[in-house]
Amino acid sequence: MVLSTGYSKIRTAVFISGTGSNLKSLIKFSKIKKSPISIEFIISNNSKAKGLNYAKIYKIKKIVLNFKNQNLSETRLLYILKMNNIEMICLAGFMKILSKNFINKFKGKILNIHPSLLPKYKGLNTHERVLNNREKFSGCTVHFVNSRLDSGKIILQKKVRILKNETESSLAKKILAQEHKLYPKAILKVFNL
Numbered sequence: 001m002v003l004s005t006g007y008s009k010i011r012t013a014v015f016i017s018g019t020g021s022n023l024k025s026l027i028k029f030s031k032i033k034k035s036p037i038s039i040e041f042i043i044s045n046n047s048k049a050k051g052l053n054y055a056k057i058y059k060i061k062k063i064v065l066n067f068k069n070q071n072l073s074e075t076r077l078l079y080i081l082k083m084n085n086i087e088m089i090c091l092a093g094f095m096k097i098l099s100k101n102f103i104n105k106f107k108g109k110i111l112n113i114h115p116s117l118l119p120k121y122k123g124l125n126t127h128e129r130v131l132n133n134r135e136k137f138s139g140c141t142v143h144f145v146n147s148r149l150d151s152g153k154i155i156l157q158k159k160v161r162i163l164k165n166e167t168e169s170s171l172a173k174k175i176l177a178q179e180h181k182l183y184p185k186a187i188l189k190v191f192n193l
């Protein structure tokens with residue numbers, strides 16, 4: 001990434017839509033000394049997202065933009081990010097697809113986590129499709145975001161074995177636990193740390 005860590009941390013916004021367990025792990029990571037990022041803003045398209053509670057707990061600014069009019073929401077979002085000097089974006093369970101225009105404004109500075117071994121199983125319902133195909137392994141991937149869904153350059157992946165009696169929920173739980181470790185590791189890798 002063409003960001004220099006220098007002495008100050010990279011001002012980061014995390015985009016969520018739901019539980020925010022990856023957000024929580026990123027906040028915890030951001031607080032350790034060797035972390036190159038500080039989480040300055042939480043963005044959600046969903047006012048009911050549980051993860052928004054972390055804004056209050058950790059005293060982080062937050063905003064909800066409903067994305068009903070994507071163009072309008074993104075214009076506001078870009079303004080807010082600029083006003084807050086946000087340099088990097090981590091998508092963490094964010095269920096909206098950002099426009100090409102938005103992505104270009106943060107080129108190479110948006111990361112995402114996806115619960116599959118990309119390039120396999122892009123998109124939604126990954127665990128269901130993985131199990132239907134009787135895969136032996138699945139996992140999670142942190143990647144850069146480009147204008148094609150779940151297709152940007154892969155930063156790091158973690159593989160998990162699928163057990164005989166695996167269910168969608170057991171697999172989701174197992175992968176999520178790995179996601180919480182993988183996202184911080186991938187960020188360190190991006191900054192060559």
Ligand code: GRF
Binds near residue numbers: 021093114
């Ligand atoms: C994670 O499995 C992530 O990979 C996917 O959505 C889920 C979000 O979980 N994109 P959480 O909100 O971080 O708990």
